Amino acid sequence: MNLRHVERCPGCRYLRNGLPNKAPCPECGEPAPPDEWLILFGWSSEANEWRNLAVIGCVMLATALGLYSTAYLARTAMPAFPGTVVLVAGGVTIARSLLWSKRTHEGGDIVWIIRPDGVELRTPLLTRQWTYLDIEQVLFEYGWRRGSVHLCLLQATVGQAKEATIWLNERDVDARAVHQLLRDRLAAARAAESHRTQPAALNPRASPPPGPS
Ligand SMILES: [Zn+2]
Numbered sequence: 001m002n003l004r005h006v007e008r009c010p011g012c013r014y015l016r017n018g019l020p021n022k023a024p025c026p027e028c029g030e031p032a033p034p035d036e037w038l039i040l041f042g043w044s045s046e047a048n049e050w051r052n053l054a055v056i057g058c059v060m061l062a063t064a065l066g067l068y069s070t071a072y073l074a075r076t077a078m079p080a081f082p083g084t085v086v087l088v089a090g091g092v093t094i095a096r097s098l099l100w101s102k103r104t105h106e107g108g109d110i111v112w113i114i115r116p117d118g119v120e121l122r123t124p125l126l127t128r129q130w131t132y133l134d135i136e137q138v139l140f141e142y143g144w145r146r147g148s149v150h151l152c153l154l155q156a157t158v159g160q161a162k163e164a165t166i167w168l169n170e171r172d173v174d175a176r177a178v179h180q181l182l183r184d185r186l187a188a189a190r191a192a193e194s195h196r197t198q199p200a201a202l203n204p205r206a207s208p209p210p211g212p213s
Contacts, residue, residue, distance in 0.1 A: 008041065008049070008106065009027065009028060009030050009031060009109060010030065010039050010111050010113055010122065010186035011025060011028045011029075011030035012025060012027045012028040012030070013041075013106040013107065013197075014026070014028070019032075021035075027121060033113075034050035036112065036115065036116050037113055037115055037146060038047075038113075038114040038178070038181070039111065039112070039113050039114075040111070040112040040113075040114065040166065040168060040173060041106070041107025041108045041110070041111055041112075042107070042108040042111075042112065042151075042166035042167050042168045042169075043104070043108040043109055043110060043166070043167040044108075044109055044110050044123065044142045044165070044167070045100070045152070045167065046079075046144070046145055046148050046167045047145075049100070050097045050098075050100035050101040050104060051097070051101075052103075053091075053093055053094075053096060053097035053100065054094060054097040054098075057090050057091075057093035057096075057097055057194060058090070058094070059085040059090075060086050060087075060090030060093060061087065061090040061091075061094070062085045062087075063086050063090075063197055064084070064090055065083075065085040067080065067082055067083030068080060068083045071083065107172075108166075108167070109122050109123065109124060110122070110166050112166050114145050114178070114181065114182065114185075115167055116185075117131060117132075118130050118131040118132060118134070119135070119153065119164075119182075121134075121153075121164050121166075128164065130153065130155065130164075131189070132157050132185050132186050132188070132189030132190075133156065133189050133190070133193055134155060135153050135154065135155065135156075135182075135186055136154040136155060136156040137154050137183075137184055137186070138152065138153055138154070138179060138182040138186065139151070139152040139154065140152075140175070140176070140179040143167060147169055147170045147171050148167055148168070148169060149167070149168045149169075149170050149175040150166075150167055150168075151165070151166050151168060151175065151178065151179060151182075151213065152163060152164065152165045152166075153165075159185040
């Protein structure tokens with residue numbers, strides 16, 4: 001059962017292989033993750049969209065080239081302006097796809113940190129945290145791409161069903177085991193909570209004697 005993914009820094013994805021266990025990350029200073037943490041890197045979407053993005057960027061660059069050639073052949077500056085716009089947009093698109101591809105090769109654009117007391121989700125935009133009591137259930141399903149698995153946390157607040165999803169590559173991590181671990185932690189947290197509230201329920205306050213009616 002392989003629960004531990006490639007050992008990367010959850011802050012900057014620096015490969016921690018070979019670093020002393022307790023050493024902070026030399027790149028970003030993030031403290032060494034404790035042994036009880038299970039850190040999962042995954043994707044916010046199942047599709048490897050950086051390739052599509054790269055194709056779109058190339059089409060934009062080709063279009064810009066076409067517009068510039070038209071302007072040159074027609075000896076007019078008219079199509080040159082849209083050509084520049086498309087050129088810049090194409091460049092930005094290709095830069096984004098390269099960044100995305102880099103993240104893909106570093107394990108994905110989302111990090112899940114499964115701690116003994118809860119779960120933390122880090123995306124490029126935000127960080128969210130739940131205790132196990134905040135979580136209603138954890139869903140598991142196979143994706144359409146070979147080896148991809150969808151794990152999803154459902155938040156407990158009814159009527160406000162917030163989902164936190166992660167696409168995992170089954171080849172890197174035993175997603176079934178992760179799912180089981182999360183379910184076990186949920187069950188343990190609920191059992192502890194009901195144990196905590198039980199004594200009060202077992203000793204109900206004596207009801208006042210019935211008064212004269
Ligand atoms: Zn780091």
